[in-house]
Structure formats: structure tokens, C-alpha cells
Amino acid sequence: MATTVGGTPPPPGVTTGLATPELLEEHWSETPGLGSFLTTVDHKRIGKRYLYTGLLFLVIGGVESLVMRIQLSHSNLHVLDPETYNQLFSMHGVTMMFLFATPVLSGFGNYLVPLMIGARDMAFPRLNAFGYWVFLGAGIFFYTSFLVHRLPDAGWFNYTPLSDSVYSSGPNVDFYALGLIFIGISTTAGSINFIVTILKMRAPGMSLNRMPIFVWGELAMALTVVFALPALTLANILLELERRAGFHFFSAAGGGQPLLWQHLFWIFGHPEVYLVVLPALGIASAIIPTMCRRPMIGYTYIVLAEMAIALIGFGVWVHHMFATGLPTIGLGFISLTSFLVVIPSGVQIFAWLATLWAGKPVLKTPMLFILGFIVLFVIGGLSGPMLAAIPLDQQVTDSYFVVAHFHYVLVGGAMFPIFAGIYYWVPKMTGRLLHEGWGKVSFWLMFVGFNALFFPMHILGLRGQPRRTYTYQAGLGWDFLNLLETIGAFVLALGILVTFVNWVWSTKRGRPAGPNPWEADTLEWATTSPPAEYNFENIPAIRSREPLWDQPELGPHGQPVEAGGRGLGGGHNTLVTSLLEAEPEVVAPMPHESPWPFLLTAALLGVFYGLVIRSWVFWTVAAVLGVISVAGWFWPRGETQET
Amino acid sequence: MSSAELLVPTGQPDEYLPTVGSGPTNFGWWGMVLLIAVEATLFALLLASYFYLRFRAGPIWPPDGIENPKLKLVLIMTAILWTSSLPVHLAHSAAKKGDTGKLRAFLAIGFVLGATFLALQVGKEYPDIARHEFTPRTDAYGSMFFTITAFHGAHVFVGLLMSAWVQLRAWQGAFDRHRHVSVQNFVLYWHFVDVVWLFVLLSLYISPQF
Numbered sequence: 136m137a138t139t140v141g142g143t144p145p146p147p148g149v150t151t152g153l154a155t156p157e158l159l160e161e162h163w164s165e166t167p168g169l170g171s172f173l174t175t176v177d178h179k180r181i182g183k184r185y186l187y188t189g190l191l192f193l194v195i196g197g198v199e200s201l202v203m204r205i206q207l208s209h210s211n212l213h214v215l216d217p218e219t220y221n222q223l224f225s226m227h228g229v230t231m232m233f234l235f236a237t238p239v240l241s242g243f244g245n246y247l248v249p250l251m252i253g254a255r256d257m258a259f260p261r262l263n264a265f266g267y268w269v270f271l272g273a274g275i276f277f278y279t280s281f282l283v284h285r286l287p288d289a290g291w292f293n294y295t296p297l298s299d300s301v302y303s304s305g306p307n308v309d310f311y312a313l314g315l316i317f318i319g320i321s322t323t324a325g326s327i328n329f330i331v332t333i334l335k336m337r338a339p340g341m342s343l344n345r346m347p348i349f350v351w352g353e354l355a356m357a358l359t360v361v362f363a364l365p366a367l368t369l370a371n372i373l374l375e376l377e378r379r380a381g382f383h384f385f386s387a388a389g390g391g392q393p394l395l396w397q398h399l400f401w402i403f404g405h406p407e408v409y410l411v412v413l414p415a416l417g418i419a420s421a422i423i424p425t426m427c428r429r430p431m432i433g434y435t436y437i438v439l440a441e442m443a444i445a446l447i448g449f450g451v452w453v454h455h456m457f458a459t460g461l462p463t464i465g466l467g468f469i470s471l472t473s474f475l476v477v478i479p480s481g482v483q484i485f486a487w488l489a490t491l492w493a494g495k496p497v498l499k500t501p502m503l504f505i506l507g508f509i510v511l512f513v514i515g516g517l518s519g520p521m522l523a524a525i526p527l528d529q530q531v532t533d534s535y536f537v538v539a540h541f542h543y544v545l546v547g548g549a550m551f552p553i554f555a556g557i558y559y560w561v562p563k564m565t566g567r568l569l570h571e572g573w574g575k576v577s578f579w580l581m582f583v584g585f586n587a588l589f590f591p592m593h594i595l596g597l598r599g600q601p602r603r604t605y606t607y608q609a610g611l612g613w614d615f616l617n618l619l620e621t622i623g624a625f626v627l628a629l630g631i632l633v634t635f636v637n638w639v640w641s642t643k644r645g646r647p648a649g650p651n652p653w654e655a656d657t658l659e660w661a662t663t664s665p666p667a668e669y670n671f672e673n674i675p676a677i678r679s680r681e682p683l684w685d686q687p688e689l690g691p692h693g694q695p696v697e698a699g700g701r702g703l704g705g706g707h708n709t710l711v712t713s714l715l716e717a718e719p720e721v722v723a724p725m726p727h728e729s730p731w732p733f734l735l736t737a738a739l740l741g742v743f744y745g746l747v748i749r750s751w752v753f754w755t756v757a758a759v760l761g762v763i764s765v766a767g768w769f770w771p772r773g774e775t776q777e778t
Numbered sequence: 779m780s781s782a783e784l785l786v787p788t789g790q791p792d793e794y795l796p797t798v799g800s801g802p803t804n805f806g807w808w809g810m811v812l813l814i815a816v817e818a819t820l821f822a823l824l825l826a827s828y829f830y831l832r833f834r835a836g837p838i839w840p841p842d843g844i845e846n847p848k849l850k851l852v853l854i855m856t857a858i859l860w861t862s863s864l865p866v867h868l869a870h871s872a873a874k875k876g877d878t879g880k881l882r883a884f885l886a887i888g889f890v891l892g893a894t895f896l897a898l899q900v901g902k903e904y905p906d907i908a909r910h911e912f913t914p915r916t917d918a919y920g921s922m923f924f925t926i927t928a929f930h931g932a933h934v935f936v937g938l939l940m941s942a943w944v945q946l947r948a949w950q951g952a953f954d955r956h957r958h959v960s961v962q963n964f965v966l967y968w969h970f971v972d973v974v975w976l977f978v979l980l981s982l983y984i985s986p987q988f
Contacts (some may be wrong), residue, residue: 323816390842
């Protein structure tokens with residue numbers, strides 16, 4: 136432990152290192168009003184914004200899919216023309232992946248990670264605010280294309296040459312490419328923030344092997360982003376250079392290769408699937424022990440499995456390209472690695488089942504959603520290895536079988552845990568529990584609706600219904616199952632709506648939650664609901680993997696100094712600790728509210744609009760404003776570790 | 779600013795910690811390391827794309843009658859760029875000793891060398907090639923050549939901006955023995971840009987010669 140001989144005496148005003156709520160309140164509270172709305176750096180406010188905005192995009196992406204389902208409910212319908220249908224399925228994919236799933240899981244992470252590891256904020260609070268604003272800006276940018284009726288229309292994976300300037304001359308694909316480059320800034324910034332926060336801000340004593348599995352999930356996600364997202368950004372930069380400046384990367388005419396796009400896209404795209412699923416698995420691993428009233432069985436194996444999935448995810452991208460005529464020896468290897476994913480996924484499922492078996496499961500709503508998730512994830516996990524088998528994949532590629540598979544994995548594997556997380560953690564954010572009865576109604580509607588919607592797609596896919604076609608002929612025997620799917624879609628949507636209404640209702644009339652309504656084990660429940668701006672009065676010292684079960688002194692008023700709590704002088708500080716063992720190293724002053732993240736985002740939004748309308752004056756002016764914002768951001772104020 | 783380390787009490791009896799970390803005890807250092815990881819991935823993918831197009835293009839590379847890259851100018855540029863890592867390294871050592879005068883001088887030398895590299899690239903190499911040999915629009919080879927080298931050049935440019943910023947902060951007296959994480963971050967970034975050039979040089983200029 137770093138103690139000290141020598142050194143100068145503490146600065147005036149800080150004499151004992153003890154904290155009081157008044158002192159912390161003075162340093163950490165943000166003045167209410169529009170000013171603080173735009174300048175806040177509080178990870179809890181930012182986390183909630185990610186959640187709300189992400190769920191708004193769930194509604195938008197969901198409405199898109201409902202319209203498509205109406206079009207497909209019977210053969211030969213003309214509710215939508217083919218062009219509109221193309222735009223809707225493209226934006227449905229982009230919205231659900233980039234504007235709903237990833238941000239909502241970042242939202243949970245933003246809100247919960249500092250609380251779970253006993254920190255007072257994220258490592259880079261202003262970067263955190265910037266990440267949110269850029270996500271919002273990119274969402275607005277994508278949907279600007281809706282106002283001019285030029286939504287991206289080449290699918291969410293936007294294959295060349297369909298997406299090059301010859302076959303797609305309008306700005307549709309530019310909105311796609313520039314929007315993804317834009318939102319990549321947000322995701323990258325957020326991930327770097329998560330990694331540093333998780334590695335360097337854990338409460339003293341929370342060595343890596345005591346870290347909650349949810350936090351491991353967020354770490355695995357963030358590391359995946361760092362090494363996967365550049366591929367998407369690069370692919371889109373090259374595509375824009377080709378479309379706008381006449382470069383040659385993908386067009387065969389200039390010596391380019393259309394398949395280069397597919398490689399780059401899927402080198403990102405497959406890890407993207409895992410970076411949605413990994414934190415969702417983390418949610419399951421947070422809720423199961425609480426609801427089973429016992430520690431998780433196989434903690435180490437679950438953590439290793441999460442990391443293994445993240446790693447193997449980088450070696451399977453070509454299984455999205457089995458039908459493109461690549462050499463068979465390469466395909467064989469990728470098929471093998473794709474089968475390998477089954478092992479770590481199975482390890483997690485068996486660890487959850489063992490914990491359920493050994494514990495006394497309480498069937499509250501969050502647990503119902505988790506059980507539903509396990510069932511759906513197993514079904515999706517069964518069609519996964521089927522697709523990893525090359526002959527079967529080549530048979531059903533681009534059919535509804537594939538659509539069924541990835542919706543089971545992504546909706547079943549990510550959206551159900553997200554809804555479990557809503558029922559589980561929203562009481563922490565609002566201080567009030569959601570209604571249990573309506574929660575169960577919502578679950579059953581979603582579960583039944585989901586299966587009615589997606590299970591028949593397996594059958595239709597095997598019967599040959601191709602994905603991404605706006606209608607189908609009568610007399611193929613597809614009408615009944617398609618109608619069933621459409622009905623399922625509306626039941627699922629109704630189930631989601633019930634949860635939203637429940638949530639809104641609960642904020643005023645729900646039962647008060649108290650600090651720890653589920654008698655859970657992790658540190659976020661050691662705070663008041665909702666937590667104070669500074670999270671913890673004293674930074675707790677951790678001696679267990681389940682601190683709230685094993686350390687009775689932890690509670691909403693902070694761990695007393697006698698038990699190891701550190702007040703850090705009650706200032707605007709947080710503790711920096713060592714990477715493996717979390718030993719205290721530095722008391723770091725944290726930055727205050729700042730307008731620059733918002734202003735920088737506004738400037739960047741200007742740059743991207745300038746690029747899409749092809750006005751170099753516009754984007755140059757915006758870029759200069761952006762540089763000014765960066766300077767303003769870094770201009771020293773004598774309050775952080777800025778030098 | 780005092781050169782002794784400022785210690786504050788944490789609230790635990792007799793425990794005092796510094797308020798400023800450097801290297802791995804500073805968030806900023808980690809931020810830079812991860813940013814470099816992202817940038818390194820980008821370069822790796824760019825070079826992989828280059829080789830992908832090259833190996834799919836057939837036996838003759840560069841294609842379309844373009845000659846092999848000329849080495850004289852680029853080797854001079856390389857020497858200048860790599861030399862710049864030395865004063866940048868010395869600037870770091872000076873910062874660690876709290877010698878602001880040397881820090882400023884070495885930063886300035888590194889800046890001039892980096893700027894010379896960039897000036898030669900944009901002012902001499904590019905115009906020569908574009909006028910006599912090929913442009914980014916000629917074919918995939920030209921597109922890749924200009925995209926990768928310009929992407930590296932952009933990184934040199936950002937490094938120069940960072941150098942200017944650190945220079946400014948040094949003039950303001952912001953650094954001492956304990957507080958110099960901006961210098962560390964700039965140094966890390968600069969060495970990274972120099973190391974990446976090795977891969978760019980080998981892939982784009984040297985490998986087509988064989």
C-alpha cells in the first residue's frame with residue numbers, strides 16, 4: 136500500500152481525507168437547467184440518455200419491421216413498392232444493430248459499471264458525454280435521409296458493387312457510409328472509456344477475479360470494438376473515396392475487388408454480433424445469482440468463455456461468405472472455428488443451469504426474461520452450427536432460415552436480457568419498482584409473439600423463401616406461415632409496449648424500491664436508489680466477489696472508514712487503482728461539466744452534412760469549428776490530470 | 779509549480795497518495811495506448827487490403843505499365859522521419875527530469891524534422907508521381923498507394939499538432955518532474971507513427987521491387 140514519507144503537506148482545505156455528504160454535494164452536484172442538460176458529465180445521466188435514445192430507435196426500427204410484416208402477410212401485396220421495401224429492411228438492420236442494441240447495452244454499462252466497481256464516474260467523463268452526443272448526432276444524420284426519401288437501400292451490409300456509384304447513384308448509400316463512420320467515433324470513444332474505467336478504477340480490493348461478470352462482459356465488448364470497428368470505418372472510408380472521388384477499391388473495372396468489401400465488412404460484422412451478445416450474457420450472469428440466492432457456479436469458466444467468444448469472433452467472418460466461391464481449404468478452417476464457438480457458449484449455458492439447479496430460483500419478471508432468453512438462445516445456438524456446416528449453409532444462404540437464426544441469437548440473445556435488465560435495474564435509476572403483474576404479461580406476450588414471428592421462418596427458409604424480396608407468388612404454400620409471422624410481430628410489439636407503459640407508470644406510482652430490492656450481491660445496490668451524484672460517500676474496500684452478501688458494513692451511506700472506506704477528502708476526486716489487484720495508486724481530480732463535447736459534436740454533424748450535400752465550404756467551416764472545440768476542450772482549467 | 783510531489787490523504791489512517799499519475803497510473807496514458815491500438819488496427823487492415831488487391835491482380839505488380847516505386851526520395855524522407863524519433867525521445871527524458879528548456883528545444887527539432895518529411899511528401903513526391911506516373915484515379919494500385927501514404931501523412935500532421943500543443947504548454951510552464959503526461963502521450967504517438975512507417979515503406983515501396 137502506498138503510504139508516504141516525505142512529500143509536501145496536503146493543500147489547504149483538505150486536512151483529513153474524510154468525506155461528508157455536504158462536501159461531496161458541493162463538489163459533485165450539477166446545477167439543474169438547460170445549461171447542465173447540455174454540459175453534464177455524470178455517467179448516470181449519460182447512461183440513462185443512452186437507454187432512452189436507444190429505446191426510441193427500437194421503436195423506430197420496430198415500426199419499420201411491422202410495416203414490412205404487413206407487406207409480407209399475404210402473397211402479392213402492394214402495401215410497399217420494392218424500392219421502399221429495400222430502404223426499410225436496410226434501415227431496420229442499421230437501426231437495430233447500431234442505434235438500438237449497441238447503445239442500449241452501452242447505456243447499461245455507462246450507468247452500472249462505475250457503480251459496480253465502486254467508482255465515482257467513468258475515467259473520461261467528457262469523452263463519455265461526447266460519445267452520447269455523437270450517437271445522437273449520427274442517429275439524426277441517418278434519419279435525415281428519411282426526410283429526403285433517400286434512406287440507405289443496399290442492406291445493412293451494403294455489398295459492392297450494388298452500393299457503388301454506378302448502381303446506387305443517389306445519396307442513400309452516402310448516408311449509410313458517412314453515418315457509420317460518424318457513429319464509429321462514438322462507439323470507439325465509449326469503448327476506450329470502458330476499458331480504462333474497468334482496468335484502473337475498481338475499488339481497492341476488487342482484484343480482477345472479484346469483478347462482477349457483467350463488468351467482464353462490458354470489457355469483452357469494449358476490447359472487441361477496439362479491434363473490430365476499424366474494419367467497418369475503413370471499409371466505409373474506401374467506399375466513399377470510390378463513390379465520391381473516383382478511386383478504385385471495389386470496382387472490378389479499375390482493378391478493385393468486390394469481395395474486399397465483404398471481407399472488411401465481416402471482419403467487423405461478426406465481432407459486432409458478439410459485441411451485442413457479450414454484455415447481454417453479462418446481464419444474465421448478473422441476474423441469475425441474485426434470483427437464485429447463491430453465488431454463480433463456475434465464475435472463472437464463464438469469464439474465460441466470454442473472453443474466448445470475443446477472441447474466436449475474430450476468426451469466423453468468412454462463414455458469412457460461404458457462398459461466394461472462395462477456396463475450399465479456407466472455408467474448412469472457418470467452418471471449424473465457427474463450430475468452436477459452441478464450446479464457450481455451452482460452458483456459459485451449463486454454468487447458468489447449474490446455478491439454477493443448485494439455487495432457489497425466484498420467478499420475478501427479470502428472471503422470467505432471463506429464462507426466456509436461455510430458451511431462445513439455445514434454439515438460436517442450434518441453428519448456428521447448422522449454418523457453420525458449409526453444405527447446409529450454401530443451401531439456405533440468403534433464405535429466411537438465416538433470418539430466423541440471427542433473430543433468435545440477437546433478439547433472443549440480446550433484447551430479452553435487455554428487458555430483463557430494464558425490470559432489474561430501472562428501480563435503481565428511478566427508485567421505484569416496475570409492476571410485477573404487467574411485467575409478466577409483457578414477458579409472455581413477447582415470448583409467444585417472438586416465437587410465432589421467428590420460428591416459422593426456419594420452415595419457410597427451408598422451403599425456399601428468399602430474404603430481402605418484397606413479395607412472393609401465391610400458391611407456394613407460404614401464405615399461412617407468413618400471416619402467422621405477421622400476427623406474431625404485432626403480439627411481440629404489444630408486449631414491448633406493455634413494458635414501456637409499465638416503466639412510465641412506475642416512475643410515479645411504482646412501489647418504492649429502496650437501496651437493494653432484490654437483495655443482490657453487487658456494489659450498485661450499496662447506494663441509494665437513485666444514487667447520489669458522487670455514487671459513494673466513501674470509496675468502499677472490497678474483500679469478496681459478492682461484497683453485499685459478505686460485507687455487512689456496506690450500505691447506502693458508504694462504508695465507514697473503520698471498515699476500509701476512503702473519503703478522498705470529499706472533493707471532486709476518484710481513486711486510481713492498479714490493474715490486477717486494485718491497490719490504490721493515485722487520487723485523481725475529475726473534470727467538471729463542459730459544453731465542448733456538445734459543441735464538438737455539433738461541428739462534426741456539420742462536417743458530415745457538408746460531405747453528404749457535397750459542399751466543401753460547408754464542411755470546411757464546420758471542421759474549423761471542430762478544431763476550435765477541441766482546443767476549448769483541452770484548454771487547461773487546472774482541475775484535472777491534464778498535464 | 780512545485781517540483782515536489784503533492785500528496786493528499788485518502789481518509790484511511792496514514793495513507794497519502796499523489797494527485798497526478800504518469801504512465802500507467804494516469805488515465806490519459808491508457809487512453810493514448812488504446813487510441814494507438816485502434817490506429818494500428820486501421821493500418822494493419824489497410825495494408826492487408828493492399829496485399830489482397832495485389833495478390834488478386836495477377837503476376838504483374840504494379841499493374842497497367844506503372845513502374846516500380848522510385849526509392850531515392852523516399853529513403854531520404856525515411857531517414858528524416860526516423861531521425862526525428864531521437865530528439866522526441868530526448869524531449870521525453872528532459873521532461874522526466876523537469877528540464878523545460880531542453881524539452882522545448884528537442885520538441886522543436888523533432889517538429890522541424892517531421893514537418894520536413896511531410897513537406898517532401900506533399901510538395902515533391904506526390905506532384906512528381908501524379909504528373910508523370912499515376913494518380914489515385916488511375917487504378918486500384920494508385921488508389922491504394924495514395925490512400926495509405928496519405929493516411930500515414932495525416933498521422934504525421936496530427937503528431938505535429940500535438941507537438942505544437944505540448945510546446946505551447948511547456949512555454950506556459952505546465953510540466954515538471956511529476957506532471958508531464960501530455961509529453962508522454964505525444965512521445966508515444968510519435969514513435970508509433972514512425973514504427974508504422976516501417977510497414978508502409980516495406981509494403982508499398984520495397985516489396986514491389988522483388
